[in-house]
Amino acid sequence: MNLTQHKAFFDENGYAVVQGLFTPDEVAQYREHYMRLRAQGPKPGDMVADTQKSGDPLQRYPRMIHMHRWDDLSLRWVLDARIADSLRTFLGDEPLAVQTMLYFKPAGARGQALHQDNFYLRAHPGTCMAAWLALDPCDEENGCMRVVPGSHTWPILCTAQADTSASFTDVTVPIPDGQEVRPVLMDAGDVLFFNGSLVHGSYPNTSADRFRRALIGHYIEAKAEQVTKFDQPVLKMDGTAFEMDGVEEGGPCGVWVDRSGRPEIEIAGRQLLATGHE
Numbered sequence: 001m002n003l004t005q006h007k008a009f010f011d012e013n014g015y016a017v018v019q020g021l022f023t024p025d026e027v028a029q030y031r032e033h034y035m036r037l038r039a040q041g042p043k044p045g046d047m048v049a050d051t052q053k054s055g056d057p058l059q060r061y062p063r064m065i066h067m068h069r070w071d072d073l074s075l076r077w078v079l080d081a082r083i084a085d086s087l088r089t090f091l092g093d094e095p096l097a098v099q100t101m102l103y104f105k106p107a108g109a110r111g112q113a114l115h116q117d118n119f120y121l122r123a124h125p126g127t128c129m130a131a132w133l134a135l136d137p138c139d140e141e142n143g144c145m146r147v148v149p150g151s152h153t154w155p156i157l158c159t160a161q162a163d164t165s166a167s168f169t170d171v172t173v174p175i176p177d178g179q180e181v182r183p184v185l186m187d188a189g190d191v192l193f194f195n196g197s198l199v200h201g202s203y204p205n206t207s208a209d210r211f212r213r214a215l216i217g218h219y220i221e222a223k224a225e226q227v228t229k230f231d232q233p234v235l236k237m238d239g240t241a242f243e244m245d246g247v248e249e250g251g252p253c254g255v256w257v258d259r260s261g262r263p264e265i266e267i268a269g270r271q272l273l274a275t276g277h278e
């Protein structure tokens with residue numbers, strides 16, 4: 001695997017797809033494993049969708065979280081050497097594992113509105129990183145990931161109300177009119193790596209009968225001194241667990257302003273960054 005070519009793209013765009021990092025047999029094993037776990041019934045931390053909406057496919061397939069705390073296959077996956085090597089290249093630092101998630105996203109399921117992961121994880125100094133393994137081919141029809149290229153250079157933005165007819169979460173980050181939101185087309189076995197400030201999310205799965213399953217690991221940089229209490233304990237990539245300063249979700253955030261005819265982000269009245277967006 002030659003990561004050098006991905007690194008330049010990652011630095012410029014805030015994300016990169018490493019194709020075929022996991023074999024078809026491994027991916028089939030993960031699919032079968034998590035479908036079996038889901039069929040067993042509720043698991044700790046399940047994100048149960050809006051129970052008011054009868055017939056919502058996410059009621060049957062809620063998102064799983066922190067499976068590595070109770071499932072050995074998930075623990076081995078989040079510490080996998082291929083992911084660790086890729087993260088070292090992209091981060092230029094040693095990664096620490098803090099979170100696992102499994103999105104089932106069956107046909108008809110809503111997506112997740114645009115957001116930045118470090119709004120939630122609050123890794124500092126540095127940021128968090130995601131490794132998003134496609135367990136199914138992902139395209140626009142079944143609700144592939146969408147990213148805002150280059151937004152990893154933005155500060156964490158204040159959130160706004162999301163459209164919950166298209167998103168199972170109720171907050172989103174506003175982006176300027178005309179800003180590109182790029183679909184990321186992937187095959188099963190490909191891994192999307194992305195920076196914790198990158199604005200990303202997904203739209204609904206509009207296919208008739210296709211899942212869009214993904215196994216996700218979230219990591220922070222070894223130089224981090226804090227992460228949310230929710231994401232403790234932190235794991236070194238050899239599996240050793242330890243605690244660091246635990247914070248609550250939230251914190252300072254930026255808002256879009258238009259003072260000179262183009263969108264800029266301000267935090268507490270101080271101008272931080274202009275997007276160059278006309």
Ligand SMILES: O=C(O)CCC(=O)C(=O)O
Nearest residue numbers: 103112117201202214216
């Ligand atoms: O899989 C999705 O649709 C969204 C996943 C996501 O936003 C994340 O892993 O941070």
